Amino acid sequence: MSTQTAPVVRARSLSKTYGRGEAVVRALDGVDVDFEQGRFTAIMGPSGSGKSTLMHLLAGLDSASGGQVFLGETEITGLGDKALTRLRRDRVGFVFQQFNLLPMFTAEQNITLPVELAGGKVDRAWLGTLVETLGLGGRLTHRPGELSGGQQQRVAIARALIAQPEVVFADEPTGNLDSRSGAEVLSFLRRSVRELGRTIIMVTHDPSAAAYADRVVLIADGKIAGDISDPTPESAMAGLDALRTLEPAVTTGRTGA
């Protein structure tokens, strides 16, 4: 990717601490990072590096101890719960490691749920596009229990994209999948970015997953520790290894993947 587009998500001096006094843990320590629109970015780091915390703050799921996060022109640090809920509903999508589909709803009902919660009307054409892109044709009437893990995660991706959010956050989306399904899901995520023009920020600890992204942001010990463009599994692995050599046995963080 050569064309630099405007950043859709920005973090400025972002920090997050847990506990107080002597027991204080700095999960994030003054992070500055931009994420461009229309790109697939991976945030990678070892366990306890603070990558999940970073994502929670970027998505407005958790409150920061200091610094700012912007989604487009909106500063989301400092928004109240109501405004954050609206923001998540209308402008942000999520893909979870555990899929988190509602077992009592069909695949289609799961996909359209965010639009319904917002009281909106489902864009059938867009739904059709998503279903085709994600290879879910013929599965829409199935319940999650009748779908494979990979299929469930594809349903979850469709759910994250249905409201056409400005950015989708994916938290270890392949963590619960075998390698073949994982590869499939990652290809779908990449297709969503390349063919549908979406923006995806993915947290992972897996270099081969990170290699599907356009860019890898490395994080260690609560700080940005590197940035790799157009990664390959090898370059991502090398970056991760470099972190490990520099920061041996990081164990303080409370957030784990």
Added chain:
Amino acid sequence: MTATTTPPTTTPVVSTDSTPALGGGSRYPTARLTLGQMRRSTGRLAAAGIAILISTAFVTVTLLVGNIVTSTTYDQVSARYADADLVVSHSSWELTPEDAEAAGAVDGVAAVQAQQTYFTELSRGGKVVYQSIAAHPADERLSPLRLAEGDWPQGQTDIALPTDVAERLGLGVGDTVNANRWIVDPEPEVQEDGSTWYDNQEVTEKLTVTGLVEDPYQAYALTGGMAVVSAATLDQWVADDSGPDSSPTYDALLVALDDPAALEEARQALAEAVPSATDVLTTQEYAEQVVAEMSGGQNIVFLVFVLAFAGVALVVAGLVIANTFQVLVAQRSRMLALLRCIGADTGQLYRSVLLEAAILGLIASVAGVVLGALLVQAGLLVAPSFDLGVPLPGTISLNAAVVLVPLAVGVLVTLVAAVTPARAASRVAPLAALRPSDAPTLRGAGKVRAVLATLLTVGGVALLVGGMAMGRTGQADLGILAAVLGGSVSLVGVIVGAVFWLPRVAGAFGRLVGTSGPAARLAAANTQRNPRRTAATATALLIGVTLVSMMTTGAASARVTLDQELDAQYPVDLQVGTTSSDDEGNPSAMPGDVTDAVRGVGDLRAVAEVTTYVAETTDEEVVPVVAATPEALTSVLNTPEGAEGFGPGTLLVPAGVAKNYGLEGRDTITLSGPAGEVTLDVVPSDLRTHDAFLTPLDLAAITPAVAPNALWAGVADGADVAATVAALQDAVSATEEAVEISGAVVEREAYQQVIDVILGIVVGLLAVAVVIALIGVANTLSLSVIERTRENAMLRAIGLTTGQLRGTLAVEGMLIAGVGAVLGIVLGLVYGWAGATAALGNVGTVPFVVPWAEVGVMLAVALVAGLVASVVPARAAVRTRPVAALAAE
């Protein structure tokens, strides 16, 4: 523990979760495990515990109130024997006046009083009191009554009245009162076949009120008080009443001694003097014996009656508990599997759940007993501010049964409810620990259950229908039995089968509300996720609501039937007649001031002047007739359609009158009298009066000028009947004319009051079960919230507002409660109607009456309660931060 893998008695709890092991007790790993788990689930167990607490408190209250009734009864009974020293008793009422004399002749006996009560009708003006009367004893010690004013009665026409009776009749000392009694002729009539019988006649005497008595120990509080006449008068009345061939017999002689200390000698001497006596007892012994006989009857009935409702509450509590434990076990399945992996055997897991139930049951039952005792004590504290007319003890008296029975029942119900969940716990496979446990699901319901439920329901319904058929054909006793049995069996069938159909009904309801928005749709879908739990929760509510709805419907149906029947039975509400006769033997004319007084009474729908007369037919049969204009008759009848076709030139002949006076099958009847003859067309009627009707003009054709001699009145719909009758009595007695008031309206009002009071009590008792069931709804919702923490967090993450989350839970609570209530109401309507048909089918057609007001209240209560039940769980749910959805395990 089978010690094949890890050392069994080290800390399995610590190794699987963060609960610290309780110190010491390594010899009881199960107990330690149980206590650890209970501490983790305190909130959930507390909710289940409340269900048991309420039920045991109910049982405790019932037993305590039963004890108070018994002791109050004892106090009242023993008060009747006043300060008598000994009681000579006979179990089958065979003591004679001679025995009384013999007892009186015994050395050291100061006085003897035979226990004898006479009943008479006292009246003044239009007011009548049916009064029990006892003799004034020779010794004051033998009567609990005390003179409040005036003197004890001495002469043949003296009487002392209870103060409240005197007040009711508007009497004071020195006033006179009319007493009606029957006198049997001294000479027998001899029949043609040689058999003899005694004729009798009713006499009215004027008695003088010499004094007013009060009853300080409330000995006769429940029997309308006791009037007193002299011993000689009472003997005379009893003799007059029973005729020359029989003499009075008594069940007890009260004995006062000169020296109460010489009890034993006197007892011996009395036993010898009255050899036929069953016993010579002290007053205390005798009172105990009498109360014991009573307890064998009504007290036991009372206890069984109320305990049946406590039983319903316990069953509902059992459902709530079973439900809670099932969920607890499901939630712990992963940990249970881990325990299996490290060597716990199935028995240990089974016992651990049962032990948990036992501890919960015990704690909740103890609290329930304490609560019940406190409630009754509080009741006793406020009771004196209501005038109950019964002396109540100031404090409750606890005994072993009152404490131990509720405890045992509470623990037992909890244990029984936990058996199935305990078995489920012991069946968790060790391998389950290694699998991701996302949604723990219980086994689906089996085929056995389906077959059993179908058999019970179908069989029960068949019995119920049979019972209704028997009721319609007049076998009410058998019909009720079959209906109750059929109803119970089918209800059990419905409950057992609820897991199959109830969730589907909930789903249908859910689809209805689901159209209103995504939160409602989520809620509707959530009720379908664990059919068994939804079914159990709704069923707990269904039981209570079914019974409440059944009682109200039954009462409503019964009331309509009885109303129709009473209307037919007593076509006229109130009748005012004169008590004297004119020269020809016809009742005297109604005085004009009485007519004016009656017309002046408010709340009367209509007042008709009528003339009663006994007419003769040309073939010398007699017919009692009433002359009234068609308009007046129609206005005053409760069943005006019975007077259809009545007019000038007709004789309205009710079927009963036709049968009694041989007028069946006649088209015309010619009546004759002093003034001539008149031929009238017969108009048959289904009125149930004892007279035929003709117009005043037609009556004038056979007899010269008979003035109206009676007034018939109808009470307006919705009027306070008792107040109307009292107003009528007051109005009539103010005229001081000799008239009497009779009518079915009071009796009818009494029927309705009985139905209303019983209904109120029953519904109140059943409400306890409904309250417990609603706790169950709250419990289920809390458990759902805990189970769905991750899911709710995910929904919050993708844009569910806190308001929507609250709404989802509110709708879920209202759906479960609403479905339970609606189904319960429908079942109750059918049961209530079926029961009323079985019981009253032979009285009249029992219409299917829906008590809309009550149904509305029940539904509203259930929905509001479902809503309220969701508040606390919702508060917990909205605290869940969206980020929890991203946490892995």
